[in-house]
Structures are given as structure tokens and as C-alpha cells.
Amino acid sequence: MKTWHSEAKADETPIISSRVRLARNIKKYPFLSRITPEQSKMMIRETTDRLSNHFEFIAFDQKSDAEKRFLLERHIISPEFLKITKPKGLLMQRDEKISIMINEEDHIRIQAICAGDDIDSVWDTANKVDDLLEENTEYAFDKDYGYLTSCPTNTGTGLRASFMVHLPMLERTGQFKSVLTAVSKFGMTIRGIYGEGSEPMGHIFQISNQITMGKSEEDIISSLKRITSQVIESETRFQEKALSERRISTADRIYRSFGTLRYARSLSGKEAMEHLSSIRMGYMMKILDAPKPDLTLYQIMMDIQPGNLQLIKGRELNEIERDIARAEYLRGIFKD
Amino acid sequence: MKTWHSEAKADETPIISSRVRLARNIKKYPFLSRITPEQSKMMIRETTDRLSNHFEFIAFDQKSDAEKRFLLERHIISPEFLKITKPKGLLMQRDEKISIMINEEDHIRIQAICAGDDIDSVWDTANKVDDLLEENTEYAFDKDYGYLTSCPTNTGTGLRASFMVHLPMLERTGQFKSVLTAVSKFGMTIRGIYGEGSEPMGHIFQISNQITMGKSEEDIISSLKRITSQVIESETRFQEKALSERRISTADRIYRSFGTLRYARSLSGKEAMEHLSSIRMGYMMKILDAPKPDLTLYQIMMDIQPGNLQLIKGRELNEIERDIARAEYLRGIFKD
Numbered sequence: 001m002k003t004w005h006s007e008a009k010a011d012e013t014p015i016i017s018s019r020v021r022l023a024r025n026i027k028k029y030p031f032l033s034r035i036t037p038e039q040s041k042m043m044i045r046e047t048t049d050r051l052s053n054h055f056e057f058i059a060f061d062q063k064s065d066a067e068k069r070f071l072l073e074r075h076i077i078s079p080e081f082l083k084i085t086k087p088k089g090l091l092m093q094r095d096e097k098i099s100i101m102i103n104e105e106d107h108i109r110i111q112a113i114c115a116g117d118d119i120d121s122v123w124d125t126a127n128k129v130d131d132l133l134e135e136n137t138e139y140a141f142d143k144d145y146g147y148l149t150s151c152p153t154n155t156g157t158g159l160r161a162s163f164m165v166h167l168p169m170l171e172r173t174g175q176f177k178s179v180l181t182a183v184s185k186f187g188m189t190i191r192g193i194y195g196e197g198s199e200p201m202g203h204i205f206q207i208s209n210q211i212t213m214g215k216s217e218e219d220i221i222s223s224l225k226r227i228t229s230q231v232i233e234s235e236t237r238f239q240e241k242a243l244s245e246r247r248i249s250t251a252d253r254i255y256r257s258f259g260t261l262r263y264a265r266s267l268s269g270k271e272a273m274e275h276l277s278s279i280r281m282g283y284m285m286k287i288l289d290a291p292k293p294d295l296t297l298y299q300i301m302m303d304i305q306p307g308n309l310q311l312i313k314g315r316e317l318n319e320i321e322r323d324i325a326r327a328e329y330l331r332g333i334f335k336d
Numbered sequence: 337m338k339t340w341h342s343e344a345k346a347d348e349t350p351i352i353s354s355r356v357r358l359a360r361n362i363k364k365y366p367f368l369s370r371i372t373p374e375q376s377k378m379m380i381r382e383t384t385d386r387l388s389n390h391f392e393f394i395a396f397d398q399k400s401d402a403e404k405r406f407l408l409e410r411h412i413i414s415p416e417f418l419k420i421t422k423p424k425g426l427l428m429q430r431d432e433k434i435s436i437m438i439n440e441e442d443h444i445r446i447q448a449i450c451a452g453d454d455i456d457s458v459w460d461t462a463n464k465v466d467d468l469l470e471e472n473t474e475y476a477f478d479k480d481y482g483y484l485t486s487c488p489t490n491t492g493t494g495l496r497a498s499f500m501v502h503l504p505m506l507e508r509t510g511q512f513k514s515v516l517t518a519v520s521k522f523g524m525t526i527r528g529i530y531g532e533g534s535e536p537m538g539h540i541f542q543i544s545n546q547i548t549m550g551k552s553e554e555d556i557i558s559s560l561k562r563i564t565s566q567v568i569e570s571e572t573r574f575q576e577k578a579l580s581e582r583r584i585s586t587a588d589r590i591y592r593s594f595g596t597l598r599y600a601r602s603l604s605g606k607e608a609m610e611h612l613s614s615i616r617m618g619y620m621m622k623i624l625d626a627p628k629p630d631l632t633l634y635q636i637m638m639d640i641q642p643g644n645l646q647l648i649k650g651r652e653l654n655e656i657e658r659d660i661a662r663a664e665y666l667r668g669i670f671k672d
Contacts (some may be wrong), residue, residue: 044568072380165396203355221651248601248602248660249601251601251603252602252663255599255600255601256595256596256599256600257446257597258599259592259594259595259596259598259599260592260595260596262595263591263592263595263600264591264592264595265584265585265587265593266584266588327588
């Protein structure tokens, strides 16, 4: 089964993916902080039953550490979900385009994601799943505040809409701080791909709405689109500047990354992400004259994460072994 | 005309080349410090006439800066020769195996060089040229001191015998200082390839005799052979240790060098020498599984020097242009 990561659209522009997440709580159950394990189990069973025709149930608590890590690396689950000790449920579709975390910070977290720039379609998808659930469930809802959530920052629409964007040139040329400031002014935020406070890897960022209340879903999404397109424009402008003012040194850096991915015998995750970012930029800028690998760059970035490498090798790997396995995997991808 | 640099023997062992240099002065002329320009010219003419059947005369003073630099890079002339302002002469054979500097620090400097480990044959060659000259020339010679020279460090045999050796692992593992100490104890010296005080480039060194007096030529050469073979043994031992204890990280470094030479768009001389040294070591250690280029690694090292790059491009190049030309040349060598 091919996942969205492998769709060509994930590689064509700075926008890797579009994502919508809805936070919902079920009225008859207490919120996470006070729900009992028994209530949790009941809530998970009810929700699963309602969606069983559309989703696969993942027995999350029975997964190995490597499998859990894999789900985290691919953004199917959140870091918070891993930490929660109460019973948890996970529903997903095989292409990883829709997933539902049950008993994360909120009872229900619906996530829809797709490759490239198409937030309207994922908003539509998330909405449909939401409607499906609401047919038989009464959500915790207040006519003044909107959907009630564990954390007040999600109350209102319960919506987090985001774009995952690749901004190598903005980061390299030290423009990132001014981008952050600009984005914040419009009630948006930009951060590393592995959630709040995480270090950006491979120059990939998530731009998302901060504010969930006092605005309609449509307004939130259209603001996000506008801000993101300004950020992308700025990235493109800096790429063009590099091409006209520093063509050879820009190409040099990209080609050296290509050579390293093709020949290294050991690569840390951080270094590999840096080179893959460089290569992705090279293709975007049409400065790298080499056949594109069969997988998208973003798919490769996901594949070299520790959890996935361990799943490939079928066992736990220490850091040295992972670096060797990662280099081996990448040589296979970038070989002649 | 192929030069000795391109002979396969230059690549097979840590010994790149064997070299003998004889310093001689002609009795009837004053030494360099006091010789007049007219006497210099006469001396050059006489010497050239005596050897015209065997050597090509190079009108050195009419050469361009790039051509002079080229001769220096290939060790046909010495840095000192370039600095001397009195009339100078240069005789050489096309394969660059024998050359004679006239009016360097001494009137005559005969140099014989060959690829690989064969100092006996170059000693024999230098000796023959010496005999040829001596047939019609009376050298400055003292029955107690031997051949008299400008600088007392050359008096006696006037012989400097040397091996050019590639010692990447000794230098990388920080063994170099102890090698230097050991070599000095036996009246030998080890230094970078571009003469006294020069920085070692590409981990290439020259091991040569310090002492020229009180020992026969045969003794000097046999001591040099013994010391050099001990140094080589030590290099080989450290290479074997790296293979058994750090095989992957050693291979990683070598293959990364290969990737960089193959893809970089700009390379400084220092960086390129480092990578070429790495590759040469990779072939020596049989750890680099890639077809050998048509040229020897040492030939490539010579070819990427500034003087040669400028001769290839047919014009003076600034540093940025040279780095680009160097990368271009190397991509041509290491392409699929």
C-alpha cells in the first residue's frame, strides 16, 4: 500500500503536505485528566465501533517500541499520545491519509493529511469523519465557546490546519527569525516537524494556526493559505537570488550532498536530513542534474528515521548500527 | 610524452618515487655568491654544450610565471632556483626523469627521479650524467672534504637521496612526530613535498639524508632505504589496524572523499589533495571498490596544482576560478 508520502506532489514545491486536525470531546465522558481507565476503554470501543467500516483499528498498546516510534516519525501519532498512560486507541487508513487518536489530550483527534498543496480537500475529509462521528455522539459543545477541549488553546473550532513546508534557503541565509515574526503577527506559528519545541530537521517546518476561537474554520484556513504563500514566495525569491548571485557555490553544496548520500558508509540522522534537504532543494531549483529517485525526498526522509530503520532490519539497533543502516539504505536509493 | 608520474609504479605502494640529487661546482668559476653574470652565461653555455646530445635546453628566463610554477610543482626545479636573479639554465629530458639546474645554489644540480621504489637505478642514472660532465670539466673537489659546495651541508658527496612517500595513516593517527624523531636519529629528515618548511600536502613526505660528509654514497643510500622501509612498515601496520578495528569509519572517510571528488563544483588545492590522498589510501588498502582512474593518483595531484591548471586553461586564473577549474578537472577524472 502506497502512502501519501510517496505521491509526486510531495516533491514538487516547498509545500510537502497539507494537514487538518480536529479536537473533539464526547459530552458523556470526563476529560482526560479525570476519565477512568474503564471509561476510557468504553469510549474507545464506542468510537471504534462507529468507524469500523472505514478504519483499521491499531492495537496501539501492543505495539513494539520501534513500531510506536515509526508511527510517531510519520506523524500518525503525536509525542503527547505516546506519553499518556491511560488506555488509548488508534484508528487509521492504510495510506496514512486519515487517522484518529482516541484519548490523546482530547477524546478524539481526527487528522487528515495529503501530499502537496491541497488543504481544502483535507479539510473536507476531516469534516466528513467528524460528521460521521457526530451522527451518534454528542460532543462537548458550548454555544458561546464552541467545541470544548482539554486545553483552552484548542477550544472553539478545535481546528489546527497546517502546511508542512521545506524552507532550506530561508534557513540557510538566516531569514528564519524574520519569517517567524511575520507569521506570528497573523496568529500563525511555525515550528520544527516533530512538534512544539522540536529542532527543525532537514529545514522542514510546519506552519499552523495558533488561534482557534473567534474565527470560522474557513477564515482560519484562508489566513493560513495566505501566510504560507507569502513564506513560500520569500523562499523562492531567496532561491532565485542564490541562483543568480552564487550559482556555483549553491550547486557545489547540493552536489556534495549528492556525493555524500551516494557514497557514505555511516550517516547520522541529522546529517542525512541536511543532505536530503539539499538534494530536494537542488531538484526544486533545477540545478541538480541527476535522475530523481523512485521515492519522493520526503518519503526517503521518513524512511531513514530510527523507528523505520529498525523495522527494516527487524531488530533494535544502537546508534552506530543505525548510522550504518541509514547510509546503506541511502546508497541503495542514490546508486547509479 | 608520458612522464614518470603516470607510471603505475607510482601508485602501488606508499613509495611514490625515488630521487637522487648531486650538487657540483666547476673549479674554474667562483661560487654563486661571487660569480658574475658573464661568467654565469659562459658556464651555462659550456655545460649545455657538453650535454646537448642528451638533454633539451629550457630557456628558463623566458618562461611565463605559470610555466615556471608548473616546473616547480613537478619538482623539476627548486623554490631556490626561482629566487636566484643571476642567469640560470635548465636541462631536462621530456619524461622528467633527469633534469639539471645550472646556477642554482651550486653550479650544477643533477636530479634523477623515477616512479616507485628504485633508488639504485636513479643513483646509477645520476652517476652517469655526473661522469659525462666530469669527462671535460674539473669539479671543485678537496681530497679531505670531497665535493665542495656553496652550503657546507652539501659538502662531501654532494648527494641528497630521497623517497617521496605517502603516509596518510601515520599523519591521521598523530604518529607523525614519533616518525620524525626516529628518522632524525639516523641522520635522515622527513618533510613536506614542496621543500624545507613547506606544509605537507596530501600526506606526502620526502624522506632524505641530512648528512653528506664522512659516509660513502652507497652507505647513505642503504641507510635511507633501511629507514624508509621502517617508516613504510609502520604506515602499513597502522593501515591494517584501521582495517581491523575501524573498518567502516575508515571506508566511510574514503568513500566520502570519492563522492566529493566526483561531484564537487569547487575545490581548494588543500581540500582536493586531502581527498586524493584518501582515495590513494583506499586503493592501497583495497577498501575502495571503484575503477582506478587512467592516471595515477600522484599524476592527478600534480595536475591540479595552480600552475598546471593555468596551463590547461591557457590563462592566469584567480583563486575562485582555479577552485572551479580544479573541481571540473577532477569530475572529468572520476566520472562514471
